[in-house]
Every structure is written in structure tokens, then in C-alpha cells.
Amino acid sequence: MPALKPRTVLLSLVAMASLNAMAYAGVERAELDLIIQQIRAINQIAQRADQSSNSTARYRFDYPKFRHDLQRIEAGLQDYLSPRRAQPVDPTELIGDYAAEPARESPP
Secondary structure, three states: OOOOOHHHHHHHHHHHHHHHHHHHHHHHHHHHHHHHHHHHHHHHHHHHHHHHOOOOOOOEEOHHHHHHHHHHHHHHHHHHHOOOOOOOOOOOOOOOOOEEOOOOOOOO
16 A cells, blocks of 8 residues: 655645634524524514503613524624625624613603
8 A cells, every 4th residue: 555645645645624613604604694583583572561561650671672692693694604804793782781771751
């Protein structure tokens, strides 16, 4: 059996690593697509919950802020899956505080 040249071995290893990376990228894309679908479902649930929430309660969940953050997360995932540049960069932070107090009526 002839000895393999180091260059042949190296090229074979690189080719196998590339195939493995491409397979992983396909799995990652499928997982991120699933996350996007779940975010959309959560957004719809939050919209329904917002419509049926008690707006006069002392403390209530701030659904508009929450839904805005969900939309930003989805947009970030979409940017990652379809990049316009090398890496998506989003310097703004999520709101994160979803407790809201009802608006107080101003005195006449």
C-alpha cells in the first residue's frame, strides 16, 4: 500500500471538516427557523393576551414593549440567516422591563 503524502492527508481532512461544517450550518438554520416560528406564535399569544388584559389593574404586563422586543429578536435572527454584511450588529438593547402601571388621570 503506497504511503499518503502529507498534502493529500491535509486536503482530505479539510474537505471532511468543510462537509461537517456545512451539515452543521443546515441544522443550525433549521433550528433558527423553528425559533422564528415560535417567536411569531408567542407574539400572537401576547397580542391576544393584551386585548383581554385588565388595563385598570395597578400593575400590568406591558405587552407592547414585550412584543416590540420579540420583533427585534426575530429581526436579528432574520439578519443572521440572510446577512447583508459579514456579521449582524445591533447596538441597541432590549427593553426587558415589562411591568407597567396604569396611566393616572390628570386632575381637571
